[in-house]
Amino acid sequence: MKSIFTNTALVLLGFGTLLSSCSKPQQSQKTGMTYNTRNNGGYLRFKQTHPTPGPGLVPIEGGTFVLGGSADQDVTYDYNNVRRRVTVPSFYMDETEVSNQDWLDYLHWINITFPNDGELYYNALPDTLVWRKPLSYNEPYVENYMRHPAFQDYPVVGVSWDQAQDYCVWRTDRTNENILRENNYMMTWKDAAGGKKGKAGAGGGAQGGLKEPFNTDIYLNGQIRGAGVDGKNMPRDQNPNATGTGKNAPRRPVRIEDGILKQGYRLPSEAEWEYAALALAGNTEFENINDGKVYPWNGLGVRSPGRKTRGLILANFKRGSGDNAGVGGGLNDKADITAPVRSYEPNDFGLYNMAGNVNEWVADTYRQTSFEEVEDFNPFRGNQFTNKRLADPTKGLYAKDKYGRPIKDPSRSNKKQKYSEMIAQQQGLNNGTAPNGTPNAAPANGAAQPGTGGTVPPTTPDAIKYSGKAYNPDFRGENDAVNTVLYGSTTLVNDHSKIYKGGSWNDLAYWMNPATRRFMDEDEASAEVGFRCAMTMVGAPEIHPEGKPHLPVKKAKPYKAR
Known part of the structure; x- marks a missing residue:
């Protein structure tokens, strides 16, 4: 019995020591100054965190791959995807394409926030006339495709590259505002609307009591705060110049150092999109890729080899001239135009419809020789600083x-x-x-x-x-007197030419190869082009470190002033 009590005491002592060590204030490794106290100047050290993805996103662990490497033919003779080994950093990507319902949310916000700005609402409307064909009866899609509830889970189309960029900015601001309000870093939605009684004129609505819509950059610059805006859970301000004590202790807005707000939504780069579509991580063991891919799934065919799903088409595409759906009574891909964004099996990263359904805009400006010229780390063409x-x-x-x-x-x-x-x-x-x-x-x-x-x-x-x-x-080559990248030939390629990838419901199987690439002017739209968003990942690139060997990292020894 004595040994049992002794062991229990040792365990409790060790646990108490652990707690006491955890409760010790952190110190600067270079000056010995104590962090997070107002007594010595209010030096701050924020809790080190690895952020979670924003709503709708899944993590994509980056790595090296051969850009253009999955292309086994060049039927268009464009010579525009020369193979190049590159490294793509880890990032986040939308699990699905942006749907009609997602876009209707966007339009609704514009309508209630700027009810008198008809131009802004009009400019955000997709071009539903992309369905019109001179010799095809597609008029019902013009009227119904975006707004009818039967199509609400279908990918939005008729959206230009410029419109997709605007949506990314809007989505970033709405996501971050909602995080702040739901956690009471800013006044909650309920309080901004007048509390439980919802009194009229209490300052709620689309802007949540703000004079102007919330913007992430403006908020992080300290320009959105004050009465009717500040939340009850705002972080304490350790700056000794700030005044107030007790219940009136000084508070401050959330900062980027807090790690609370999300990085901005954006279009993925071409390299990110191709890397995510291939999803070679599912075929990799000990840095060896066991099998390459032609499509986002394994194998050279477009039909399922599974026992229960054998023979089913794995994506929404056009099998041949005049065959968009198959024979009545046995439709092959279960779709005639687009299909709901969660149709078919996801790839090994968990992404749906990275082949077929709709082509997807990426952020890059098109050049035929981009693969030969871009950097081999995080390649991208289109910077406008x-x-x-x-x-x-x-x-x-x-x-x-x-x-x-x-x-x-x-x-x-x-x-x-x-x-x-x-x-x-x-x-x-x-x-x-x-x-x-x-x-x-x-x-x-x-x-x-x-x-x-x-x-x-x-x-x-x-x-x-x-x-x-x-x-x-x-950095797109726009201001060159003679653009040598285009070889001096007559071409429609310019700095407004943006890339789309992935194949669509109206494309043949060739275009579902992730390495294929086409371009369209940034202000044009199509019934065959949609998009999904991405987000930069900050911090360590490894997504699943569990069960993998790691070199130990030692903690800094505490400093004692003498």
Whole structure:
């Protein structure tokens, strides 16, 4: 009995020691200063976290793969997917394509938030006329496809690349606002609507009591706070300059360092999309890929080899001329046009319809030779670098457009400017002139500037002084006098040409290969093109570390001042 009591005491002692060690305040490894106390200046160390994906997303563990490697033929003779080994970082991707219901949510928000802005609502409407064909009776789809409840789980189509980009921005802001309100970091939806009684005029509705719609960048810059906005669970402000004690202890808005808000939704890059569609992780063991793929599933065919599903078509595509569905009484893919976004089996990453159903927009600008020219880490073509304009440079306040979003101007330098340069530039922008005194033609919030293809030639003197030429924030080849990438041939390819991939309900099986690529102008739409969103993953790239060997990481020893 004595040994039992002794062992129990030792266990309790060890547990108490563990608790006491956990409760010790953290210290800086370089100065020994204690974190998270107002007594010594309020130095902050935030809880280290690995963020979870935003709503609708699944994690994709990145790695190396051969871009264009799954293509076994080039029937179009484009020579536009030359094989190239690259590395794609881990990221998140939508489990399904964006559906009609998702888009109706977007339209509803616009309608109730800006009820008098008919232009904004009209510009967000998909082009349902994409269904019209001169010699085909598709008029019922024009009227019904997007709005009829029978199609609510079907992928949205008729959406341009530009519209998809706007949806990503909207989705980011709504997701982050909902996180803040549901956790009472901002006033909750219920309180903003007047509490249980829901009193009229209490400040609720689409904007939740805000004068302008919530925007993530504006919030993180400290420009959304105050009475009627702040929530009860706002983090405590450890800054010793902040005033208040007890119940009135100072609070602050959530910061990016808290790890609470999600990274922005966006279109996936072409490399990310192709990597996610192949899902070779399911065929990999000890860094050896056992089998390659032609489609998002294993095998060379398009029919299921499973015992219970043998012979069933694995995706929604066109088997041949005039065969979109099969024979009545035995439809092959169970769809004549598009199918619900969760139709068919997901690939090994858990993604639905990465082949067939609808083609999907990706973020890249099209060039025939991109695979040969892009970087081998996180390859992407389409960068247009921008900076947020400051309304008050000395206070660091962002300038906002009429929708409450930060105004973005083309980047005018490829490095951090001196403070005096930044102040002079921002004051010049706000006064309508560039730093060298020329009229400021910077477009608001990324709007196209006539004659420049969406960018304004930078005029920063230092850029010319150090490099001999002005800094160009547009890395798509737009401003070249002669675009050698296009080999001097007559072509419709330009910097508004955006890539779509994956094949559709009206495409042959060839286009379901993840390496195939086509392009369309960014403001055009089709009944065969939709999209899904992605999100950058921050932190460690490994998704499932459990059960895998790891080198030990030692903790820093605590410092004792003497």
